[in-house]
Amino acid sequence: MPTRHETTEGPRPKRDPQARRRAIVRAAADLLVEDGELTHRRAAERAQVPLGATTYYFSSLEDLREAALELLAQEINDDLAEIGREAVRAGGRPEVLAALLHDYLADTAQIRADAALYTAAVHRPALRPLATRWFEGFVEMLSAWTDPGSARAIAMFVDGASLHALLQGEPLDLETLTRTLTVLMHPASEEA
Amino acid sequence: MPTRHETTEGPRPKRDPQARRRAIVRAAADLLVEDGELTHRRAAERAQVPLGATTYYFSSLEDLREAALELLAQEINDDLAEIGREAVRAGGRPEVLAALLHDYLADTAQIRADAALYTAAVHRPALRPLATRWFEGFVEMLSAWTDPGSARAIAMFVDGASLHALLQGEPLDLETLTRTLTVLMHPASEEA
Amino acid sequence: MPTRHETTEGPRPKRDPQARRRAIVRAAADLLVEDGELTHRRAAERAQVPLGATTYYFSSLEDLREAALELLAQEINDDLAEIGREAVRAGGRPEVLAALLHDYLADTAQIRADAALYTAAVHRPALRPLATRWFEGFVEMLSAWTDPGSARAIAMFVDGASLHALLQGEPLDLETLTRTLTVLMHPASEEA
Amino acid sequence: MPTRHETTEGPRPKRDPQARRRAIVRAAADLLVEDGELTHRRAAERAQVPLGATTYYFSSLEDLREAALELLAQEINDDLAEIGREAVRAGGRPEVLAALLHDYLADTAQIRADAALYTAAVHRPALRPLATRWFEGFVEMLSAWTDPGSARAIAMFVDGASLHALLQGEPLDLETLTRTLTVLMHPASEEA
DNA sequence: TATGAATGAGTCTTCATTCAT
DNA sequence: GATGAATGAAGACTCATTCAT
Numbered sequence: 001m002p003t004r005h006e007t008t009e010g011p012r013p014k015r016d017p018q019a020r021r022r023a024i025v026r027a028a029a030d031l032l033v034e035d036g037e038l039t040h041r042r043a044a045e046r047a048q049v050p051l052g053a054t055t056y057y058f059s060s061l062e063d064l065r066e067a068a069l070e071l072l073a074q075e076i077n078d079d080l081a082e083i084g085r086e087a088v089r090a091g092g093r094p095e096v097l098a099a100l101l102h103d104y105l106a107d108t109a110q111i112r113a114d115a116a117l118y119t120a121a122v123h124r125p126a127l128r129p130l131a132t133r134w135f136e137g138f139v140e141m142l143s144a145w146t147d148p149g150s151a152r153a154i155a156m157f158v159d160g161a162s163l164h165a166l167l168q169g170e171p172l173d174l175e176t177l178t179r180t181l182t183v184l185m186h187p188a189s190e191e192a
Numbered sequence: 193m194p195t196r197h198e199t200t201e202g203p204r205p206k207r208d209p210q211a212r213r214r215a216i217v218r219a220a221a222d223l224l225v226e227d228g229e230l231t232h233r234r235a236a237e238r239a240q241v242p243l244g245a246t247t248y249y250f251s252s253l254e255d256l257r258e259a260a261l262e263l264l265a266q267e268i269n270d271d272l273a274e275i276g277r278e279a280v281r282a283g284g285r286p287e288v289l290a291a292l293l294h295d296y297l298a299d300t301a302q303i304r305a306d307a308a309l310y311t312a313a314v315h316r317p318a319l320r321p322l323a324t325r326w327f328e329g330f331v332e333m334l335s336a337w338t339d340p341g342s343a344r345a346i347a348m349f350v351d352g353a354s355l356h357a358l359l360q361g362e363p364l365d366l367e368t369l370t371r372t373l374t375v376l377m378h379p380a381s382e383e384a
Numbered sequence: 385m386p387t388r389h390e391t392t393e394g395p396r397p398k399r400d401p402q403a404r405r406r407a408i409v410r411a412a413a414d415l416l417v418e419d420g421e422l423t424h425r426r427a428a429e430r431a432q433v434p435l436g437a438t439t440y441y442f443s444s445l446e447d448l449r450e451a452a453l454e455l456l457a458q459e460i461n462d463d464l465a466e467i468g469r470e471a472v473r474a475g476g477r478p479e480v481l482a483a484l485l486h487d488y489l490a491d492t493a494q495i496r497a498d499a500a501l502y503t504a505a506v507h508r509p510a511l512r513p514l515a516t517r518w519f520e521g522f523v524e525m526l527s528a529w530t531d532p533g534s535a536r537a538i539a540m541f542v543d544g545a546s547l548h549a550l551l552q553g554e555p556l557d558l559e560t561l562t563r564t565l566t567v568l569m570h571p572a573s574e575e576a
Numbered sequence: 577m578p579t580r581h582e583t584t585e586g587p588r589p590k591r592d593p594q595a596r597r598r599a600i601v602r603a604a605a606d607l608l609v610e611d612g613e614l615t616h617r618r619a620a621e622r623a624q625v626p627l628g629a630t631t632y633y634f635s636s637l638e639d640l641r642e643a644a645l646e647l648l649a650q651e652i653n654d655d656l657a658e659i660g661r662e663a664v665r666a667g668g669r670p671e672v673l674a675a676l677l678h679d680y681l682a683d684t685a686q687i688r689a690d691a692a693l694y695t696a697a698v699h700r701p702a703l704r705p706l707a708t709r710w711f712e713g714f715v716e717m718l719s720a721w722t723d724p725g726s727a728r729a730i731a732m733f734v735d736g737a738s739l740h741a742l743l744q745g746e747p748l749d750l751e752t753l754t755r756t757l758t759v760l761m762h763p764a765s766e767e768a
Numbered sequence: 769t770a771t772g773a774a775t776g777a778g779t780c781t782t783c784a785t786t787c788a789t
Numbered sequence: 790g791a792t793g794a795a796t797g798a799a800g801a802c803t804c805a806t807t808c809a810t
Binding site: 399 | 793794795796797
């Protein structure tokens with residue numbers, strides 16, 4: 001007589017709606033990063049959940065997309081915030097920031113995530129705040145070391161650099177990156 | 193009794209395959225710029241041609257997409273080359289380039305075209321050369337006034353600025369743009 | 385005022401995926417037998433199911449085709465196995481087998497099913513085992529009464545006879561059929 | 577001043593409607609043999625003629641198909657007639673016929689042509705005479721050496737053997753083939 | 769005479785979404 | 790609460806056929 005605790009298949013996955021939902025979001029995010037095609041079916045398959053689960057937890061595909069992009073935005077934000085903290089710990093020296101950013105730009109997964117976010121936001125105005133979230137944080141962080149205008153200019157430059165690292169297959173070389181960040185952080189030297 | 197020459201619909205457009213093809217490409221490009229969704233049906237409707245025409249002239253939708261993006265790339269390239277020529281005529285002064293670029297970034301159609309090109313290229317490696325075509329030309333143009341590294345840095349900055357002008361709804365202010373281009377074009381002053 | 389129980393369309397068929405799938409396969413098989421043209425639309429119409437059902441249950445049209453041919457192959461196999469059993473019960477006398485086969489060849493539905501299977505297999509190597517399934521069973525059955533080579537020869541002869549019954553509109557006459565099976569089953573008499 | 581005889585492209589292909597028509601028919605026949613798919617486009621491409629030529633010379637695709645099958649039927653007929661003549665020259669000995677047929681069955685192109693003809697005829701009653709043309713000729717030829725019933729039986733056997741050579745990838749072995757033809761040609765020995 | 773242009777019907781297929789269970 | 794079944798809309802694409810040139 002079988003008990004309710006089936007033991008043949010290892011630890012029975014506990015019923016955990018939150019975890020399931022997260023798994024679907026994660027899968028959707030990965031799909032967006034990897035090839036930009038998001039469908040219920042693909043998300044379900046990737047997350048190893050039934051098709052119905054993707055519509056049960058999200059009222060529409062756009063809903064799921066937004067949750068996935070929110071996740072990506074958060075991760076990007078966290079990563080860049082960490083870079084910012086490290087740069088601050090190093091006294092805000094441009095060469096340190098450059099080194100950190102160079103690593104970031106060399107990480108394909110990172111720059112593809114950036115691109116996924118932008119791509120989605122271009123034709124979806126509602127998502128634009130999501131796509132520029134890291135921007136605001138980054139600018140704020142930089143503001144400790146330079147004026148707001150320069151901070152914005154630097155952030156834009158980083159954005160362009162991310163896009164080009166993806167399109168050209170490799171990041172801007174460290175030397176140029178360092179030199180560029182240096183002049184952008186100290187524009188006042190111009191006026192001397 | 194109607195004559196054989198129907199005049200209600202204007203002069204019957206003569207058969208002109210080239211023009212028809214161009215019209216389809218134009219329509220496809222516009223769709224990509226406007227909302228990124230390209231289908232045979234939408235292209236046909238917009239170009240005012242029968243559905244079959246879109247498959248007759250292009251062996252696949254990707255083919256059509258490529259032709260449309262090629263058109264956009266060419267237009268962007270032409271516009272930026274013109275900006276370059278004007279900047280050169282003005283002696284390469286950063287403030288002139290900044291003013292021209294500011295106008296460019298304020299033109300929604302332009303920056304949406306940029307974005308359309310990038311968006312398409314992100315998940316289509318084959319299109320990447322198309323998306324970076326203007327970049328090469330722009331760098332070359334700038335090289336008359338600054339070193340290659342700075343030229344590339346400037347181009348990347350412009351790219352980021354274009355993306356942000358779209359995502360934030362307005363271009364970087366002229367003053368910051370001018371200051372940024374100025375320092376990027378004369379990085380040597382740093383070392384003084 | 386209509387009640388909620390509509391009776392004009394009979395008892396609402398309960399959801400029964402298995403039966404539905406079978407109905408689609410049956411419809412597809414019939415279409416292949418009747419005119420060889422199999423499309424999702426025709427199968428759906430014939431099975432009285434929505435178009436979407438045909439793609440829901442079969443991942444591709446080839447998948448559906450294969451299922452339909454599998455059904456035909458099974459039916460042919462069953463019918464010929466029954467003929468074999470009856471022949472065995474009659475002591476393996478050729479005239480009994482001939483009579484049974486004559487009936488088989490006179491049944492248009494049967495020989496069209498044979499032909500459908502062959503037709504599909506000619507340009508689809510993957511289906512060839514299906515088309516020759518009955519052959520193997522038939523040969524094995526005959527092997528109880530004659531040598532393997534003769535058994536194969538008989539089966540091939542039956543195959544040609546089936547094809548010709550269809551193309552010529554009538555089966556080989558019983559007398560010739562009997563005589564032919566007789567000599568094919570006792571080739572040893574030749575060597576006496 | 578250019579003359580009307582252009583010499584730059586080598587011997588100018590003479591205008592030869594008959595040859596062009598033949599080329600299209602040949603191409604269509606080859607397509608039917610190779611994969612059974614016949615379209616105007618494929619025939620035109622294979623025959624190296626403009627698409628329009630295929631509709632210019634044939635009032636419909638069915639027309640072209642029929643012409644192509646007529647060609648195949650004729651070739652099969654010719655080949656089997658030649659086999660018949662050789663068998664006759666050899667005194668009608670079954671082993672000679674068997675050897676010739678074994679070669680025929682081992683020739684993939686031949687048996688695929690047979691199959692193409694049958695496949696087309698199964699669902700096109702109008703083509704059935706075409707598909708059985710060789711049969712009549714073959715029977716007549718054999719009638720010089722055996723009775724009509726046996727001749728028909730042999731022809732049917734050959735038909736089944738052709739189909740199976742295709743479906744099973746190899747012809748019936750020569751020994752069995754020889755033995756089978758032998759008994760089929762001399763059924764009277766049974767009655768001794 | 770010949771042919772590229774043209775097009776609408778119809779093909780397979782994918783999929784968001786709804787719903788019965 | 791969950792989920793497989795269900796389906797119609799829409800997508801890309803093919804193609805026989807017609808026709809202007």
